[in-house]
């Protein structure tokens with residue numbers, strides 16, 4: 235079997251990836267969502283997870299998950315359109331819609347599946363989709379699936395976007411989709427200007443608030459913070475980041491959500507999320523709703539660290555959120571900086587192409603609201619030592 239030619243091709247590709255320091259492997263982490271994770275036997279401060287509010291280990295959420303399992307069992311056993319539904323599901327969708335101030339909401343097995351469904355349902359071969367160059371991969375995959383004409387614009391370049399919209403103003407079906415916090419840069423979309431353009435050019439506006447919910451806008455996202463939420467047609471969010479759990483969610487106008495329920499292939503053709511996840515999500519939503527100061531505290535910690543790193547001459551790009559990139563350029567430089575920081579007791583993610591553009595490999599720090607002064611000092615000390623090492 236191993237003599238089939240595909241094996242040789244794959245072997246060659248793996249070797250090429252290794253040569254460019256692009257070969258990925260799953261890290262030897264024992265407890266990846268914990269604030270201090272156990273990596274190859276060492277306890278390191280976790281700066282790599284998206285559990286921004288520390289909810290993945292919240293006792294109330296654990297208990298809610300256990301209660302849901304006791305009542306409904308371990309698996310949903312079918313797609314929701316068949317028999318996979320249970321009442322907690324309906325309750326969660328209703329709660330999300332209320333929280334977001336929207337007519338209706340709909341859950342997906344992941345944020346990835348939600349973005350696939352949105353793009354594939356609302357865009358088709360005759361549509362134009364305007365999309366920021368740094369949008370998440372799930373959005374790009376959804377656009378590809380839809381067969382729409384994909385008009386990418388330079389990251390956050392609103393004048394270029396306006397020119398593109400003008401060029402396609404006569405098209406009947408137009409959608410703009412943007413992350414509100416860009417996941418590898420931590421900067422923010424110019425959402426007010428984008429909403430103005432979408433109103434003027436009659437373009438459906440879709441926002442991916444996966445990293446902004448729980449943090450901005452009293453936990454509701456950046457569109458809420460910037461007071462354009464009611465001008466957004468569809469809000470996509472994810473329970474996998476600030477909410478410490480799993481699942482994608484889309485909220486908006488009743489007819490749009492109903493259409494999505496009928497057309498979203500990544501919803502129709504998959505098994506529903508299990509009860510434990512829905513139970514945990516309901517508890518997480520209550521925690522975020524009732525404790526939005528955690529998001530505000532997180533942004534303060536992040537601004538403080540950014541100021542420190544920039545003063546030490548690190549390149550943190552234009553981050554304005556809990557995600558702080560430290561751009562180092564070459565792939566092997568990112569990997570060796572990551573290794574150095576492990577010896578300082580810190581675990582940061584080394585992000586390389588194709589996740590980020592070539593020549594912009596980086597460390598990606600994601601902060602957590604439960605970091606103490608001791609933790610923050612440890613991070614600062616680690617980076618000062620890295621600076622010293624780099625300048626030798």
Ligand SMILES: Cc1ncc(COP(=O)(O)O)c(C=O)c1O
Nearest residue numbers: 344345346370413417444472474
């Ligand atoms: C901006 C953005 N959208 C969507 C997703 C996908 O969410 P999930 O991890 O829940 O599939 C991610 C996750 O990395 C993301 O960063």
